[in-house]
Each structure stands twice: as structure tokens, then as C-alpha cells.
Amino acid sequence: MSAAPCVAQERTVKSEKHPFNLETVAEGLRNPWAMEKLLDGRFLVTERAGRLRVIQDGKLQSAPVANVPNVFARNQGGLMDVRLHPDYASNGWIYLSYSKPLPGGALTSIIRARLKENALADIETIFEPPAEEATNSSIHFGNRIQFDGKGYMFFSIGERGEMQNAxxxxxxxxxxxxxxxxxxxxxxxxxxxxxxxxxxxxxYGNRNVQGLRIQPGTGVLWATEHGPRGGDELNVIRRGANYGWPVITYGIDYGGSKISDISAKAGMEQPVVQWTPSPAVCGMDFYSGDKFRAWKGNLFVTALALQKLIRVTLSDGKVTGQENMLEKSGRIRDVRCFDDGFVYVIYDEPGKIVRLAPAG
Ligand SMILES: [Ca+2]
Known part of the structure; x- marks a missing residue:
């Protein structure tokens, strides 16, 4: 088994700082949601319907990983994030988040397990959702998992379509x-x-956070929040803070009606940046690799509806620039910057994974 995936080169793309080749890592996925890179070069990919897939030697393996829990696979619900524990090399823990079916509907749950052969083993429940909070709503589950490397795990749950919950x-x-x-x-x-x-x-006051990452070097927790019609947000998440939804917002309801008259209030956090119209921001990741020197420290944010990858430059906790990349190329669910220095982009449907590789 070779460590590097076989990839097919699609095309070369120009961008502000670096030209890059777009290389196909895997195709034929159904609503892929998140991915991880294992130490031996294989990739794990979640598909929303409840499958955990393996990419090995550049090939998507036909048999999904066994023993994945049953998921509430409706609309936005299903199998969501996959994350390796920071000490995965020694403990083998893989974390998965999913919409857990419960008598009253579903709610976001987190398990961890080890991968043995092609099955999950040693499964443990990490976050058991309060069953009485389950709802049949099929929207706004969140979710994203992020470890801080100090023994803690952060994760998000959306307000499930009932805004006052937040x-x-x-x-x-x-x-x-x-x-x-x-x-x-x-x-x-x-x-x-x-x-x-x-x-x-x-x-709290977070509508539907689907991107959650610790900034390398600062330890600060950042989040992308999927807004209503307008008012998608990038936030710095602080202990005990209220991010305002739905008391303050820069958006309006999907139907056009007003949600709030105000976009600011004492005691409620302002976003670092808000996007109107809504790109429908989803996953995000910081770039700290060596293959694209001029992107170091940048934040990549994905957009579903407006179909793009946004490269965000930051300085002292503020946004100093944004570049739209891969525009109109498809709904982008997530982005991962692994230790190999490539930028991996997950397209929702048709489901595929491409990576940005240096060109020239
Ligand atoms: Ca907010």
C-alpha cells in the first residue's frame, strides 16, 4: 500500500497568491460530509446517509466501514463529522457525530471508536443527547468537532429550526x-x-455552526455560522458568550419576513465578519502547511449555496482580506488542510473530493 493517494489532475487554476492544480482524490460519493487522513495515508469519509467510507491507494473502497450507528438520515440529518483524537497515533480513537434517532425524532450525538479491519470496534458514547430534547425537525443539526490538544473537545449543535432554543x-x-x-x-x-x-x-446564541477550528499559534476557537437569508457569520468563540441569535442578526427569514430589528446589543457578541447575501457557509480550516507558502495562517471557508471556497486573511483577530476561489464549481461542504500541505475540498453532490496542489 502506498502512502500517497493516486490522483487525477483535472485542471490548473490561477489565484491571487498561488496557481494550483485541481486533482481528483475520490468520486462517486453520496453527500460526503467530512473527512480525515489516517497515519498510513488512507482517508475516512462520512456520507450523510450513514456510511463511513475508506479511500485507499486512491480508490474509494466499495464496502463501507461496519458498525456505524443507525442515523436519522433525513434532509440535513445523518452522519456528519469524523475527527481523529489528537493522540490518535497512541490511542486509535476516531470520533463520529451523527443525528441519533430517538423516540421524539433525532438529535446530535457523538461516539468514539477504533477502526479494526473494516469495522468500528470499542465503541463508546461521548455525548448522549438528552432524549427529551429530540425533535422531528430535519434541519440545523450543526455540527463540527474540534479538539484543543489540552484534553478538551468542542462541538456544535444547531438550534434545530426553533430559533428561540439558541x-x-x-x-x-x-x-x-x-x-x-x-x-x-x-x-x-x-x-x-x-x-x-x-x-x-x-x-450560546449560535444558530447553526458547521465550522469549528482552533487557530494554530493562538489557540483561539473560531466558528462559521450558517445564517438565515443573509447574515452568515464568522465568530471567535469565547467562554460563556452569547452570539445573539435570534435577538440580533444581519439576516432576514427565508420567506422575507423580519427576524429582528437590531443587529447589535450590549452583552451579545458581534461576528468578526458577516456575509450578506448568505454564501451558506459550512466547514472551515486553517492552512499551516508548507506547499502554499503565501497561504500560511489563512482560513479557508466553504460555501454551499454560493458555491465557492473563500480564502480569508486574518491579522490580530480581524479579517483583512477575502478571495473567492473555485466559484460556481459546486456546493462545497468542507475543507481540510492536512499535514501533507494539500488543501482538500469536499463537494456535496455529485459527491467528490478534490485537492489543491501547487502548480508550476
Ligand atoms: Ca451572531
Missing amino acids: QRLENVKGKVHRLHDDGRVPADNPFAKQAGARASIWS
């Missing part, structure tokens, strides 16, 4: 959460000692 601390919806990597609630979480509040909450 302001209420007695439910897990419309929030960013923090747990120990084994699922225990840290005693120093901001609302851990508040009666009636869900102890896992780290921040």
Missing part, C-alpha cells in the same frame, strides 16, 4: 459545547453550576 440555557440546541475528550463535563464550564442549565454549554 437563547435558552436549559437545552443543548443552538450552542457550542465543551467536554473532556472522554465525554465528562468539565467542572469549570461556564454554566456547570447554574441550576437548570445544560452543563456542557460553552457558548
